[in-house]
Amino acid sequence: MSSPPAPTPAPPDLLVLITGRAGLRALGEALAGLQEARPAKLIVAPDGLNAEVLQEALGLEFCWATPGTVLRPGLLYVARLDVTVEFQADRLTATPLPAPDTAAPLDALLRSVAAAVGSRSLTVILSPADVAGGAGVQALSAAGSTVLHITPGAGLGHTLSLLIRPAPHGRTAADEVTAQAAAVLERMGDAHCLLDGAFVIRSVNAAAERLLGMSRNHLIGRSHWEAFPASVDAPIGQALRRVVQQGDEQHLTHHYTGEGYDLHLEVDAYPTGEGGISMFWRDVTARVRSEAALRDSEGKYRALFTEMDEAYAVVEVLADDTGRWVDFLFLDANPVFMRHTGMPYPVGRTARELLGTPNPRWAELYGQVAETGVALRVEEGEVTLGRVFDLNIFRLGGAGSRRVAVLFTDITERKLREAHQAFLLDLTEALSVLSDEADIVQTAGARLVEHLHLSGYHYVDVDELRAEVTVRHFWHALDVPAILGTYPIAGFMSPDGVARLRAGEPNVINDVFKDVPDDLAGQGLKAGAAVHKIRAYVAVPLSQDHRWNAYFAVADSQARQWTPPEIELIQDVARLVFPRVQRARAETALRESEHKYRSLFDTMTEGFAVCGVIRDDTGQVVDLTYLELNQGLEQQTGLDRAALMGRRFSEMFPQSDFKRWMAIYQEVADTGEPVSFEEYTDLLDRWYAANVSLHGGEELTIFYRDITEQNSASTSENFSWS
Template identity: 25%
Template structure:
């Protein structure tokens, strides 16, 4: 029974191929329609068009026809005429209803629609029967196209008809196949499961979803698992099956295995295969309980152990067989195969395989070339009781090669006559068949050569009889082949010629001979001929000869003419000899001039005669090597210049080849130094040679210097860029690529205007003008923007490169990122500025305190001494209030300048932060939500708690002011962080490495621009309105934090809020947390 799944796949492929063919035909029909319109536009080409149309119509595999406006046939091709069941000429001038009345109604209706609208109508489905096959329903797909003249008027209709009967039947067969597949799926005895394998993020199978199972699977599993997951159904004892399913789903390789399931105490056979494309994770599994079979096999193995001696004797017999031996059971399964059989099939056969499985799909009868069906295989026939003797079978091996084998097979029967298996003997006759084919091909090639040769060919016997003559021999001798055979050798060759006897003797001794003999034509005339004769033997070892001859009459006459010309030439040579003697005298004089020229040119020259001996060198070669010309002509110069024998051999081979081009050679001079040179050898027509050499030692040194320079630039830590005079980049090193973020392919050939984003608005015009005016390099600091959008500061040096005439040929730019360096310089300058302001403010505050203290005291005393309604009381109260406010400002200035002496002690920082937050909750409006996150643990700092609270309150108040209009969120977080020297220097240049408590105060307020951010820690600087603050809040924060050996940093952007981060050193006796958290990132840093 055919495999329904295989049948289904076959039908689907057939349907897809049919649909593809239909699409091609539709495109072809559309092209025909367009060609028709174009052809009718040119009335002068109408006759040519009609001729081509008829040829195309009759050759087309699809039905084609053209109708006039009365819907009468104008022309029709043979395909459509045969379909209609009438000759093409019987259609011309008639309507459709006259030819196929059953289908005329629908077809003429469509044609009327096309004639009326001028638009094509495609994909018209028609069904019916034809006269040649009455009663059989067939299906067609029809397209109708309008035919128009050059003014756009419709003058006819063209119809394209494609029969789709095969496609319709394929679709119906597919439906029937699917029905059979479902029936088979539900009725087979083996369990069948379709499952989708589930993988985790690392690509490991973790579960499988059972999409579909058959009844046999449910019976063997004891339950219907459809719609459930593997791990929900089975225990851990079956997890191995999940791993195998994962491998099949990923690799697509089928797995066939037998496995013992411990929970069931049973053996099962499994066949797992992938379903779908590369991205599919669905597999199919066919399994069955083989416990009983395994037990039977174990019992059989036990019994077989008792027959070792018999098996040994049998094996010896089998091993001595000169042919392949194959034994199967009664199902066709191979149970034994000797080495010769395995070698014939090259690994296609193995145990647990059915012999048809590896041979019937790729096996043919040698005699007819027909594919062998599975049931016609020799083994299959023997299993039905037939004895097959020496059947020739062609087969395809697993490596793709084809071979031929002789197969004999017979059934194996028990004593009661029942068939228990088969035995087959196989002999590989591939080489024998190949040799026979080669012999046939050789005979065919010889016959073709024999018949088509322009030379005469005769086949003769040792006694002179001629057995065959080719057409050329008949033409040359002016005889028929029968006449030549009857005449024999004596009739076509002049036997009186003594050269004939010599040629026959030479052929007898050597097996072949060449000679010039006189042949005789039918009319008795003779002619000279070149002959080549060889002794040959046929398959029966019969000796015969072949004679190939050619008429050389014209060549003989040409030789006479050449002899005459030679005599004339000899006379002219004598006449010219005198002239040549005079020419030699002149050449001797010119040789001196040539030697002077050769000795003056700055290249090495060596002249060799045809024997390879040096006969001339120039002075440049003497100067480079150190030997004189006379020494070089007498010594073994090659051995001296190239002392290594292997290297010398390579040089000689190069000289002998004398190919165009140059080769670098290393020569040893008289002093022992090694010279790098480049040589080219030219061979002259007389066999002599000229060697031309150039000393390239200096060039090599320059090349090495250039390579070292290029390596240094490539590995430099600074970015190096080379521009042409128009400031177009012609080179950029890897450091520049890393600095800018642009790849070399993005930079090469780009000008400044092309990289405007990178140059950040900077123009090289001023730099170019400076270099042109001063003639020297330019240096400075500029801003650039990386490809990522990050703006950086760079140190830029641009230097010109001049040519020999002093013109600028290139610009070289050296670029270094100084962003971090400038940032540290700015921070250091800001700290120094604040330090100077603090020192100045401290001195002023001391003097102001001395001035304000008596004012406050005296004002309070005066207020105590006067009545409540005294006229000056209000003035004194204003003076007192002003003096106290001044005292507060002085106190803040003192705090900023760190001149106050407060006691510091170990403080649990999170308690201080909590108290500060409690105060801020009551002080800030309800529109601001305060969120506290404490992660510093039990860390303590050496600090004045009151001043730390002041820091928190000032930062919280500052944040509240930024969110006063729209409200927002205030985040206060604490953590511990260990800063190395690099991280500490980024926060503040004078901050030391170590473990710190980090307090971060983040708001969602209006934020600050860069200019405001740079000045926020300056005393009396404020962005608040007059009367809302004195501008000392953040200055006091900075002073307190610095006094505690810490640092404060700020991040802010307009519209994105601000983040103030305070770092306070952890007290050395404070316990560390188990895991030190990473520093919190400010929003927008990414």
């Protein structure tokens, strides 16, 4: 009988630590008291950090694990993603990354740890960390190693100490690690559940009990489908079956409404070495509802832009070879744009294409705002259209952006009237550079008071539903108490005056003490007028949609016989003030909405596009035009969104792509039904999951997500089974 083989020397313990840049300082503080602990400690360095930055962040002495470095127990090493580990002469040694593994270096490193150390290794991933080593984690689990996700915090050092301290007498290191891992799971904030391959619940942690409102005794030993029957055909049930059947980890956000729950859950499910599922989830209901409220808010402001009386457009300013601003491309416009200008739908076309020889001042003004970032209020004519516009121009984006938004109205008729009124011309010029509500009212009121030798003015908002008026702006030449604030309508104006303003007519009072009735209410009004030294006044109402919303008034401390020209001039001034006040308020709302809208879509990881539908004379969908694109699309496709903007789909993609993708887009445009699909593009040699829906009648909104690696993994798995 041959003698048994000599026992293989037991490999040393190895602690692998994976973190992003944000977790380095917490990791260094946690390791400060564990420098003499037995395991060799190997930190996988985040990309792009040099030794000085790592030293400052960790606050510890460390050695670089370069090819040939022996990883000795008790020492701290940092490795870049260009090494693996293996036993050489019974010593755990860093080795060069094999050439075939350069595409997935973290997977290669973790697989080498699984092969070299197996169950004697412990891998800790500090969340949040952007880790792409899913295949390596599976290899570690299959080798009996323990992999933990831990959120860094004040107790991180204690947790690591528990995980790597010597096992008590009678327990193996593996037993101790398992017990410590269970303790970590019990303390963590995320809910956790362990299912076997038959979907029977084997364990849950305290967070799961809290979130579900059920004790673990009620859950353990039951089938997941029995405990949560509504999940069987829900997205979460489908994901769990994929984990067991395909061995793929699953990540999803799911709205679960079964068994009386109404929760939005963020779920991460991982295959276990025994064919089961390790599932983590967290309640993100508050975040999802907050995002929905944000979308609703943005939608309201978007509706304001669509339905407002002012024209709105977004343009990209174009320069010639010398840097001179010579043209601009329309990127967006609201429906009122066509009514104010008489032009056809402009999006995707330049001013020269639309007008032939446009006023060069337009491009110069837009370019000025794009260069300086300083908003501009100006009145400018367009000879080609025979119209004059009142414009408010401001830059969208930061320095270097060529995108400019403009709010404008057609003031041709008003300018013709004002041409004969020097005062109104001067006042309009003064107001044209103002965008602040208080400045607008103050400038108009002060000039009118000076011009007509009056004593004061005020601007009042009206809320008829509450029967209240709110004095927003007030000025008086004499020393009188301020009347800013909210008051009952009945105590602020006579019933006859209210009726005239409600009917859209000016309320003209030549002498308060003679024109106001001498009843009990009238006596109160006269007393208030005496205190504020108002003897005569004219109030001009603002009415919209058959509702009285505000009025502008001027007053004199002496009785006065108002003349028709004076009343007409006051009305003309009020007509100048009202839209500008509304515009100032709308601009504030616009800036807030634009910030919310742009932040949401520019921070999305999914690619997003808004495309205009192009039909032929028969109404058949023949092409799409790119109208709006986010940064995520560049990340998902590698295409330059500036180069795509305004271009047609057929111009950018080969016919093979065009025919397949356009067939789907045509179906959505014609039926109005949203479609989700997966398709390949020859141009990019990638697979994408896409969601397409009809928006606004003739626009498609499209979300893209690159699933090439997912499809490749699925194809490889299927081939392996076959």
